[in-house]
Amino acid sequence: GQQLNQSPQSMFIQEGEDVSMNCTSSSIFNTWLWYKQDPGEGPVLLIALYKAGELTSNGRLTAQFGITRKDSFLNISASIPSDVGIYFCAGRKYSGGGADGLTFGKGTHLIIQP
């Protein structure tokens, strides 16, 4: 099946550093979403992107929908301990009678050292 290439797979950073992660795909998506998953919890939506080129911020988070519609990045500025978790990109496309479910990247494990 279709997959998204998400990188990096894991990141070990110091508190206060900026973080950047991205996803690429061989096919086009109509929507890009970024989720965060804490241990023992379900994925929580961080940012949703609906238009190619769109740049959206949510607090210290910024994400962009690539112009080609085949990629997206997520930046986190001035990381804090509660940013620890797994970040997933997900793409959604519209096909025929309706949207497919989400296709997920394999996640970026973010670990922050105080």
Add this chain to the structure above:
Amino acid sequence: DTAVSQTPKYLVTQMGNDKSIKCEQNLGHDTMYWYKQDSKKFLKIMFSYNNKELIINETVPNRFSPKSPDKAHLNLHINSLELGDSAVYFCASSQVRGAGNTIYFGEGSWLTVV
């Protein structure tokens, strides 16, 4: 109030048993999904229903049978459980079958087959 709620959160059962996971959403959404997250944290869609109609049925064993009594509920029944079924199962929902609408997840059901 929890938007997408699923029960049980934890389930430990023996091989060969039949079990069900229930899901309810109070968001008024039209579409509901079941996703499976494996031990490597990879999330993959299993099924989606729109207004009680099966839309997506990925390649999963036919021991897995979703049932949607109404658009606010999507239950997952699993027959003859196998060791490889151990995973986290997430229910999710979205408003309409359109690419512009985001998907919200429940907190997950941790299934362990022994």
